Every structure is written in C-alpha cells, then in structure tokens.
Amino acid sequence: MSTPYYDDDETLITLHNGDCLEVMAEMSSDSVDIVVTSPPYNMGLTPGGNGRGTYKHTTQKARRFADGYGQHDDAMAQDDYDAWQRKVLAECWRIARKAVFYNHRPRIEHGVLRDPLGNDFGIPLRQRIIWNRGTGIDVNLRNFCTRGEYIYLFAKPDFQLVTHAASGMGDVWDLGIEYGIKDHPAPFPISLPARCIEATGAQSVLDPFSGSGTTLRAAMDHGIRGIGIELEEKFCAMTVGRLQQQALDLWSAA
Template identity: 40%
Template sequence: MAILDTKIKELRSIEHLCKKSTRADSKESFLNKIICGSAVDIMKQIPDNLVHLVVTSPPYNLKNSTGNGMKDGRGGKWANAALKNGYSHHDDCMPHNEYVKWQRDCLTEMMRIIPDDGAIFYNHKWRVQGGLLQDRQDIVSGFPVRQVIIWKRKGGLNFNAGYFLPTYEVIYLIAKPKFKLSTKANAHGDVWDFTQEMNNEHPAAFPVDLIDRIVSATESKIILDPFMGSGTTAISAINFKRDYIGIDISPEYCEMARKRIKQHQAQVKLW
C-alpha cells in the first residue's frame, strides 16, 4: 500500500511538472498575437501572472433591454446606430443573470493571470432598466475595485423623458494590492474627456487616445484585451513598445485587428 501511495505521488508530481512546463512554454504562443476564440476559454490557457495589465470593454448586453432602443434588432429610435446590427458572432442579448455570470467568470480569469502588481481597466456602461439604474455592481462586487473613472463621451441622444441624457461610461480600476501608476501619472483626474471612435468598422471601438492614457500611466510590459475587437489596445501597446495579447470570438474582428496592427506597425517604422 505504501509503495502504491508513493507511485501515485510520483505520477501526480510528473503531471504537475508537465502542466507547468506546458504553460511556461506557451508564453511565446500568446505574445503579440490575436487569438480567435471564447474569452474565458482562451484566458484559461494563459499561465498565472503572465499578464501585467488588462484593458477591455466587453459587449454591454444592450439588446437585452426593457425599452425599445436596440431591443431584438428592431433598432427603434436607434435605427441608424451601428450597434443596432449587433456584433459579429455575438448577439448581445443574453438573459441578464447569464450575462452577469459570464462577465464575473471573465473577471475571475483576468485576476488569476495578473500578478500582485497587476491591474484591470474594465470599461462598462451604466443604464436605466425598468426605471432603475443598472450600475453593474452585480458584476464587479467582490472584486478589488480601487477607483471608478468617468469616461466623458461626446454627443448622444436621449429619447426617454424619465432621465437626463447619459454622456459618460465608466472604467473600473480593479487592482491587485501592489499596483502603482507610473511616475506623475497620478496627476490625471478621474474624469476623462475623449471623443468616441468614429472612423472604425467595429460598432463599438475604443478611441486610441483613451487607451494610450491607460497604457502610458503604467509600467506594464504585457497587456491583454480579451474583447480585442478591431485591435485598438494592441495599437496602443505598440505605441509604447509593450507586448500585447488579443482575444476575440469573431473571426471577422480578428482579421480586422490583424490588418490594422500590420498597417500601424508599417507606419511606426516610418516615424
């Protein structure tokens, strides 16, 4: 019996070493690549503590709505909005509880793959549902939210007489205990005024200047965006000579990001 126990321990030790080696060897297979697949599934393959910074904005589940904004693709008064047609390979209309679980699963994986001095900048949108503010606490509660940054956007329309025109989104700074900003970055306020991206085929693209603000405010070397979309986070990483990892479920957006990154790298070489 003792011999059997020893053999089992040896086998488990070998299995652990194999898994550790596989994850360690996989580092180069992630760096500076756009990977097409499910955000949670791909992040589960990333080694612990590999990523120093996560910058991302998930789909907001806008078509699951109590109003007639972009509900079930009708468009309503938002008929000309790019998001009316939804995302490629994601319908943005999950039952709310399923959506919350999905996003919490995403955040859990992000927390695993960042070290003790890592951080997540998680962009989301508050909205009114059923006459009450949906402030996303059901997603972020329990995670170490250190600060809420207000991203003030330009313009917008409001067809609901029950509340004022929404002009901002929020960015949750979810930080591990040892995370610090780079020198002098803490001089920035917590209200950021950036115009949303207008010249982009993706229906909900980040403005590069917004991501540049985040990336330049840290010393992070490897930056992940698990909802990479058209590749803006990668563009910003390149701007500051950082490595990136991009994930997106849409083959269309992955190809869009790769093409955009290639074009940007060619421009950078000319500077």
C-alpha cells in the same frame, strides 16, 4: 496553447480567435502586467413590454447593434450575462500582475439606474474612473443623456501609478468618442488603453474582448507585449489589417 490567429515577434503582438474564457484558461497566472478591455454591454436586452420590470430581446435598439457582434447577439438573460462577466473578471484578475481596467456603462431601465453587474464584481474594486465621451443624445426625455461610461480599476494590493503626474490625470478622463473605426459597432478611442499603459508603466497588456484591436494598437505604439482575444473572425481580420498598416506607416516614416 492553441495556435494564434496572428503572432508577430517583431511587434510583440499576439491575437487569438476564440472564446476568451477558453483562451485565458490556457494562460499562466500573473502573465501580463495589466488587462484593458471593454466587453459587450448586453445592449440587445432592453426594457420592454407593458409591465414594469419586463424585458425583451431586440436587435433594433440602435442600428449599429443590429447584428450584435456576429456570433454573440448581445442579448443574454441578465443574470446569465452578469455571471459570465464575473467569470471573465476572475480570469482577468488571475492573469494580471498589476491591475484590470474594465470599461462598461450604466443604464436606466424602467426608470431606475442599474450599474454594470449590480456593482457585484467578485474582485476588489480600487476605483471607478469616468470616461467622459463628451457627446450624445438620448431617445427619450425621462432622463439626462448618459455621456459618461465607467472604467473600473481593479488593482492588486501593491499596485502603484508610475508618477504623481499620472495620478494627476484624475478620475474623469475626457477622451471623446472614436469616429475613425467604421466596421465595428462600439470601438473605444486609442487614448483609453494608451492612458492605462502610460499611467501604470505596463510592459504587457491583455484584451480578452479585442474587437477592432485598439488595445493591441496601443501596445504596438508603446513597444510593449500585447495579447488580444476575439470571438468574431471578421474583427480579427480587421485588427490584423490595422496593425499591418500601422507597421507600414511607421516603416515609411523611418
């Protein structure tokens, strides 16, 4: 397997800097308990032009997405994006022993709701959980602001939650928004991967779009194996700094 960008036997965390499909292809089937991830949403491809159903490539939809994600401009042709994500999900499904938690969001385009991948994922969907972000405002008055994102649960046939209390978390998670990560355009709160880990009793987790390293930080906090993959080197460096600071804080508190 390719040499990791970061590998710490003590904290059980490994981070790869590379293309997630290439790295996952080197991983064995059923090699982690769960996958928890949030891919780029293709926010650079926005409705535009004078004709209904046309699109334009733009980097101006929101200032935090002005540069996309570095090497990935987040503005793929929609069919290409959907096909890419189905390939990613197929690999996640192969690698996960228990389940895949896949965070994405709906969009209203040309006045019509479009759910991620047209709800055609290529793997069996067990449940759709709503992440209530709790705040937000839209740029127009044609629809209510989208404050809810989806956490799709793709579960293997024998998947079970650890307790009835875990089931009692329900399918609406009030997690809010992550404000503490300033150098990544779209981090999710650490409570999201933490809840997935706790509810499943996972002892290992993979995030193929590791971003700012939130899933790896949650794995570290729970003392379980964490594997991340991130295309952009600057986000890998951010993650390593975040993990090392957390390790230092835990050591200082001991």
